[in-house]
Every structure is written in structure tokens, then in C-alpha cells.
Amino acid sequence: xxxxxxxxxxxxxxxxxxxxxxxxxxxxxxxxxxxxxxxxxxxxxxxxxxxxxxxxxxxxxxxxxxxxxxxxxxxxxxxxxxxxxxxxxxxxxxxxxxxxxxxxxxxxxxxxxxxxxxxxxxxxxxxxxxxxxxxxxxxxxxxxxxxxxxxxxxxxxxxxxxxxxxxxxxxxx
Amino acid sequence: xxxxxxxxxxxxxxxxxxxxxxxxxxxxxxxxxxxxxxxxxxxxxxxxxxxxxxxxxxxxxxxxxxxxxxxxxxxxxxxxxxxxxxxxxxxxxxxxxxxxxxxxxxxxxxxxxxxxxxxxxxxxxxxxxxxxxxxxxxxxxxxxxxxxxxxxxxxxxxxxxxxxxxxxxxxxx
Numbered sequence: 001x002x003x004x005x006x007x008x009x010x011x012x013x014x015x016x017x018x019x020x021x022x023x024x025x026x027x028x029x030x031x032x033x034x035x036x037x038x039x040x041x042x043x044x045x046x047x048x049x050x051x052x053x054x055x056x057x058x059x060x061x062x063x064x065x066x067x068x069x070x071x072x073x074x075x076x077x078x079x080x081x082x083x084x085x086x087x088x089x090x091x092x093x094x095x096x097x098x099x100x101x102x103x104x105x106x107x108x109x110x111x112x113x114x115x116x117x118x119x120x121x122x123x124x125x126x127x128x129x130x131x132x133x134x135x136x137x138x139x140x141x142x143x144x145x146x147x148x149x150x151x152x153x154x155x156x157x158x159x160x161x162x163x164x165x166x167x168x169x170x171x172x173x
Numbered sequence: 174x175x176x177x178x179x180x181x182x183x184x185x186x187x188x189x190x191x192x193x194x195x196x197x198x199x200x201x202x203x204x205x206x207x208x209x210x211x212x213x214x215x216x217x218x219x220x221x222x223x224x225x226x227x228x229x230x231x232x233x234x235x236x237x238x239x240x241x242x243x244x245x246x247x248x249x250x251x252x253x254x255x256x257x258x259x260x261x262x263x264x265x266x267x268x269x270x271x272x273x274x275x276x277x278x279x280x281x282x283x284x285x286x287x288x289x290x291x292x293x294x295x296x297x298x299x300x301x302x303x304x305x306x307x308x309x310x311x312x313x314x315x316x317x318x319x320x321x322x323x324x325x326x327x328x329x330x331x332x333x334x335x336x337x338x339x340x341x342x343x344x345x346x
Contacts, residue, residue, distance in 0.1 A: 016280025025200035107189025115326035153288035
């Protein structure tokens with residue numbers, strides 16, 4: 001199916017990119033996730049100081065990330081102090097790590113002249129970790145080599161379109 | 174070097190993630206890039222209609238993406254109409270594709286119940302394209318298995334720190 005058909009078929013609210021951006025589509029949320037994912041910074045005051053963010057904005061962003069299952073709010077208490085909370089990555093939050101790495105790699109290349117301030121290694125074997133796209137046959141793939149296609153989530157719509165418009169009409173099961 | 178040292182060493186403005194988010198850290202910019210990267214939608218009116226975005230906001234975001242070298246503003250003219258512009262991905266813009274794919278894959282998993290509306294294939298060989306992290310030894314890597322370390326861009330600072338604090342003081346070359 002051509003890109004034009006796919007483009008017509010997908011409803012704006014259905015796109016997985018748009019749906020993800022509903023939850024993390026702002027600078028602060030992604031910086032909060034960077035702090036948790038890269039540096040293990042999970043406490044309100046530490047986040048506030050490191051990010052230079054107002055209490056009100058930080059509270060609002062943390063509440064949103066908790067409400068959407070990206071961070072878990074966990075109580076802790078230090079001796080002689082009142083109970084506080086920290087904000088730990090849920091499995092869904094940890095799965096946003098490739099987004100951060102993709103942002104990191106672009107910034108290394110285009111904003112830090114290829115001199116990465118932070119490099120990533122695999123705890124298991126020590127080898128350098130990177131993102132990027134590969135195909136199931138093992139090729140590294142660039143944007144221009146990628147063909148977006150109707151996926152399983154759009155199959156019913158594609159089937160209805162074919163049934164309605166195709167000369168050899170089939171039942172839209 | 175432990176994560177704590179790295180965390181203390183890196184200045185907020187130096188982080189490649191933060192620097193990338195300076196340019197694309199908002200929902201609209203990323204949706205504009207989605208349209209250009211996935212669907213080849215590059216004309217003002219098409220973008221406006223598909224995204225349901227106001228003219229003022231779209232103009233502001235496009236100007237920003239052009240100013241930062243992510244889109245190129247290219248004139249075109251259709252017969253009988255005035256000259257207009259379209260907004261094509263620069264090589265730097267195309268290199269943001271892995272960010273979009275990472276957002277897509279997360280949304281497929283967590284917001285579309287694993288039923289991807291759009292799947293990606295490699296034009297060269299037809300195999301499915303995906304993102305994710307791998308290490309140079311070929312392992313697939315999760316967030317918890319990644320160790321952030323001082324990269325080449327932070328070496329001078331790390332060297333100064335060692336020189337200043339280490340018992341066997343070395344010259345900070």
C-alpha cells in the first residue's frame with residue numbers, strides 16, 4: 001500500500017507517535033526522565049536543583065508522569081526528617097530510554113561536534129551502546145530507506161477501504 | 174568513573190539530550206517532523222490541515238526548524254498560483270528519525286496494545302525495521318543494563334577533576 005493511502009487511512013489520534021507525545025511531548029518531562037534514567041536522580045529536591053525548574057512546574061510534570069504510569073511515587077524517610085517521596089521509573093518509563101538515547105545521539109553529532117559528553121556502555125560486557133535503526137535482516141537503515149506501511153492496528157480500516165473501493169469486493173471480516 | 178561523578182561533572186547546558194530538546198522539545202515540532210519523515214507531507218497547508226494547528230503556531234515552529242537547520246525552506250509554484258514554500262528535511266532533520274521511531278515503538282506497545290497502526294520496512298530488502306539499543310558486541314540492551322560514562326566531550330573536565338583531587342596529582346594537559 002502506498003504512503004498516500006496509509007496517510008489517508010490513519011486517524012490523527014491513532015498515531016503511536018502522537019499518543020506517546022501526549023505524555024512526554026515536552027522538554028521538562030523528557031529532562032525528568034533523563035535524570036531518572038541516566039543519573040538515578042529521583043527525588044523532588046534533587047530534580048528541582050539539577051533542572052532549575054520551579055516547584056509548581058516540577059510538581060505538575062511529576063504528577064502527570066505518575067498518572068500515566070511512567071514514574072512510580074514511592075515514599076522514603078531519612079532519620080529525623082518527615083516522610084518524602086521519590087519518583088522511580090516504571091517498566092514503561094524505563095522503556096522510554098531509547099527515545100532519550102536517540103535525542104542524545106543527535107545532540108552528540110549536531111550540537112556537540114561529535115564529542116559526546118556522555119558515552120554509554122553495556123554493563124554486561126563493557127561494549128559501547130548505541131541506538132539507530134536496523135532491519136530484521138541486520139542492515140543499518142537510514143530514514144530515506146524506510147517504507148511506512150499499514151500495520152496490524154490499521155488492518156481493519158485497510159480491509160474496509162479495499163472492500164468499499166476494490167472491484168473484486170471482499171467482505172470486511 | 175561512577176555515575177555520581179559523571180552527574181557532578183556534566184554542566185546542564187552541555188548535555189546532548191538537553192541541546193537536542195532546545196530545538197525539538199515540543200509536541201508540534203516533533204509532529205511536523207513525523208509528517209515530513211513518515212508521510213512526505215512538507216507543504217504549509219497540508220501540514221496545517223493534517224495537524225489541526227493554527228497558522229501562527231505552525232509558522233513559528235517551521236521558522237524555528239529552518240533556523241536550526243532541521244528543515245530546508247524550498248520554493249515551488251503550481252500553474253496559475255503564487256509561489257509558495259515547502260519544508261524538506263535536511264540531513265540533520267532526517268537524522269532525527271530514530272527519535273520518532275523510538276516514540277512510535279513506545280506508543281505501539283503502551284498506547285496501542287501492541288497493535289502498531291504503522292509498521293516500517295526496509296526498502297532495500299523488505300525486512301521489518303526497528304529501533305532499540307544494541308551494544309558493539311551485538312547484544313540487545315535494556316535501560317537497566319546501560320552504564321553512562323564520561324565521553325570524549327567531558328574528558329578535559331574529568332582530567333582536571335582527577336588532577337585537582339587525586340593524591341598522585343597529574344598535570345591537567
